[in-house]
Amino acid sequence: MPHPLTPLRVDTVVKPGSGAVERVDADICVVGAGIAGIQAALEARRLGRRVVLVDALPVLGGQCVNSLIGLFCGVYGNGPEYRQLTHGIFDAMFADLGASGDIHVNVSRTKTVSYDEVVLGRWIEQRVHESGVQPVLGASLFQVRREAGRILSATFATRHGLVEVTAAGFVDASGDAALTWEAGLACRVPERTVWGSQQIRIEGIDETAMPDAADLVERVDAKADEYGLVRRDGLAFVYPGRHTAVMNMTHVEAPLSAVAASRAQLEGRDQADRVVRFLRREFPAAFGDARVRAYGFPGRRQTRWIASEHMLTVDEVRSGRRFEDAVARTAWPIELHDRPEGYVWETFGPEHVHYVPLRSMIPRGSDNVVAAGRCVDGDAAALSSVRVMGACAAMGFAAAHVLDMAGDSRAADVDPAELADRVRENVGDE
Ligand SMILES: Cc1cc2nc3c(=O)[nH]c(=O)nc-3n(C[C@H](O)[C@H](O)[C@H](O)COP(=O)(O)OP(=O)(O)OC[C@H]3O[C@@H](n4cnc5c(N)ncnc54)[C@H](O)[C@@H]3O)c2cc1C
DSSP states (O other), X not given: OOOOOOOOOOOOOOOOSSOOEEEEEEEEXXXXXXXXXXXXXXXXXXXXXXXXXXXXXXXXXHHHHHTOOOEEOSSBOBTTTOOBOOOTHHHHHHHHHHHTTOEEEEESSBEEEEEOHHHHHHHHHHHHHHHTOEEEESOEEEEEEEETTEEEEEEEEETTEEEEEEEEEEEEXXXXXXXXXXXXXXXXXXXXXXXXXXXXXXXXXXXXXXXXXXXXXXXXXHHHHHHTOXXXXXXXXXXXXXXXXEEEOOOBOOOSSHHHHHHHHHHHHHHHHHHHHHHHHHOHHHHTTXXXXXXXXXXXXXXXXXXXXXXXXXXXXXXXXXOTTEXXXXXXXXXXXXETTEEEEEOOOTTOOEEEEGGGGSBTTOSSEEEOSTTSOBOHHHHHHHOSHHHHHHHHHHHHHHHHHHTTSXXXXXXXXXXXXXXXXXXXXX
């Protein structure tokens, strides 16, 4: 039954004098709600801290949900043992999504985990909601208040006005080192573009007729000019039983300017459409009926990252150097997308593991910021091997513990033995 109309007064309002800012206080403020920031926020909350989690997007999940990455890499070591290298968030996530049939484990040289990004997105939202982490979404970093080495507060611009978050410690999980940059601390940028990608999820594929990976790459390379494809290789992550796949077949610039980034986004979508045209025509048995179900938000790999006291090097990655202050590990290959037509791929042996030290996560000159995820410090090749989601989450986990231990003192001064004990599940005992 529709309800009868009752009086509803309408008021006329005018914005009050300038300077209205919503203020929030926390122990730890996490900037960026991708896999690194989500893990940092949940762990800091589990440790009893008051946590504010801020993101420029109006939704949680960063790239792992919204850029349609589709595959957790670097959580496990290489075969034949396939050791789980990172625990934390993945234990509960894989258990829950495994039980509902929304992940699929792939085993080859290493072990990766495909996921349904819609289900993962809701899982993350539910975990954040029930944890008591305070999210502030649709909030882009606007200004940082810093006194010597300490960030006192960060102000964000939202559609509803400004929000200022004061906190004892900050996690820069923004992917682009946005907090470190805005605080006026040193950052690094690659000499030449590290290419991003426009991911798409396509539906209507025939999984039984899929070309093998080498055939796909060979055909792309042969026909790239005909179809106007920038990248001359590509990957298809098929989700078995659902007739869908995530296609990672474009190379798009990931600029740090708003105008150029917006232009690149549209160029990326054009590239994705050309990829679909190519797939439908060249592999009609598998892709003849394929259509785009979703275009991801622009995928950004390595854009701008922090400058710390220790830039992780490719030699340290290759040799598997175990640092005293190691807080994360992975066995993922060097995967450097530093050319439009393809990428460098350098794999490691069965026993190989490499590490991220805490020193590579603390911006030079800062007392209370810890970076986590794809904006920690490394040379371009080293970073390409630790920016996969397994290691990003491990870094988020460690960032939470470091700031929990540091309180009002310096993050760099936390007791290394206690930290090692706290992050043992993600770095092992060796
Ligand atoms: C195309 C592509 C394919 C990939 N494939 C794989 C794969 O198969 N498997 C794998 O494990 N990894 C893969 N990676 C790498 C991996 O996805 C990313 O490195 C990882 O997701 C980064 O996580 P993060 O939490 O560090 O950052 P992000 O997920 O990038 O999250 C950063 C968050 O910070 C927010 N933010 C940024 N600036 C501001 C600001 N100024 N104010 C407020 N918020 C801000 C952003 O909105 C974003 O949500 C891929 C990456 C790309 C781009």
